[in-house]
Every structure is written in C-alpha cells, then in structure tokens.
Amino acid sequence: MSNKEIGIFGENMAISHLSELGYEIMHRNWRYKHLEIDIIANKDNLLHIIEVKTRTSIEFGYPEQFIHRKKMQFLKNGAAFFQYENPSWKYLQFDVISIFLNDQQIWELAFFEDVYF
Numbered sequence: 001m002s003n004k005e006i007g008i009f010g011e012n013m014a015i016s017h018l019s020e021l022g023y024e025i026m027h028r029n030w031r032y033k034h035l036e037i038d039i040i041a042n043k044d045n046l047l048h049i050i051e052v053k054t055r056t057s058i059e060f061g062y063p064e065q066f067i068h069r070k071k072m073q074f075l076k077n078g079a080a081f082f083q084y085e086n087p088s089w090k091y092l093q094f095d096v097i098s099i100f101l102n103d104q105q106i107w108e109l110a111f112f113e114d115v116y117f
Contacts, residue, residue: 001056006101010054011038014097017109023048032085035078039097047092049079054099064098064112072116 001009015025018041027040039050051071053063075094083089096112 006054006056007052009101010097010099011052013054013099013107013109014039014050014052017097017111018050030078030082032078032081035074035081037075037078037082040082045091047079047083047089048095049075049082049092050095050097051075052097052099054101056101058100062098062110063100064096064110067096 011028015028018025018039021043023041023043025039025041027037030037030040037049038052039048041048041050051067053066055063055066072094079092079094083092093114094116096115098110098112100108102108
C-alpha cells in the first residue's frame with residue numbers, strides 16, 4: 001500500500017469507529033487555505049476536531065507520537081477558522097485516532113479524547 005492508501009484506510013477505519021460510537025461525521029478532510037482537519041464530527045452538541053494518524057511500523061514510535069506542536073497549532077488554527085465560519089459551534093474538543101496497521105488484515109485503533117498541548 002502507498003502512504004496515501006494507508007492514510008485513506010486509516011481515515012475509513014476512524015470514521016467507522018466514530019460512527020459506531022454515535023458521532024455524526026460532518027466533514028472529512030476539511031480545508032481552509034493550507035490548513036486541513038482530517039475529521040470534524042459532532043456528538044452531544046460538542047464539536048470534535050479529530051486528527052487521524054496511521055502507521056505500518058512502530059519502529060520509530062506509535063502513530064500518535066507523530067503529532068507535534070506545529071501540527072497541533074495547525075489544528076487549532078483550522079478549528080478557529082471553522083468556528084468563525086460556523087459561529088453556532090461554541091464548544092470544541094481535540095481528539096486523536098491512532099491506527100497501527102500490522103498488515104492489510106490486522107490493525108489496532110486507539111482513540112485519545114480531549115488532547116491539547
């Protein structure tokens with residue numbers, strides 16, 4: 001699988017997982033200029049800004065460890081623009097879905113809620 005295919009697979013698994021948990025998926029790969037948010041979802045009138053990281057190896061760390069301060073700042077900026085365009089959303093939360101793909105058949109998903117740094 002190419003990196004793009006791995007990313008799409010991870011996002012598909014994340015959306016499936018979120019749907020099972022009762023999240024309403026509002027946007028996938030939402031963009032504003034150079035900023036992108038993987039998934040914007042709603043649950044219980046709370047806006048969820050969700051970053052999905054998928055990796056096929058943990059040799060250099062788990063997928064969630066690849067979210068650095070700069071990426072988090074991009075997510076915060078993107079969320080601010082989204083809220084500006086959609087002022088009815090007052091409350092939001094940043095979440096991370098980490099997917100480790102052992103091979104094309106076996107994968108592990110971890111959902112980290114309310115992350116912020």
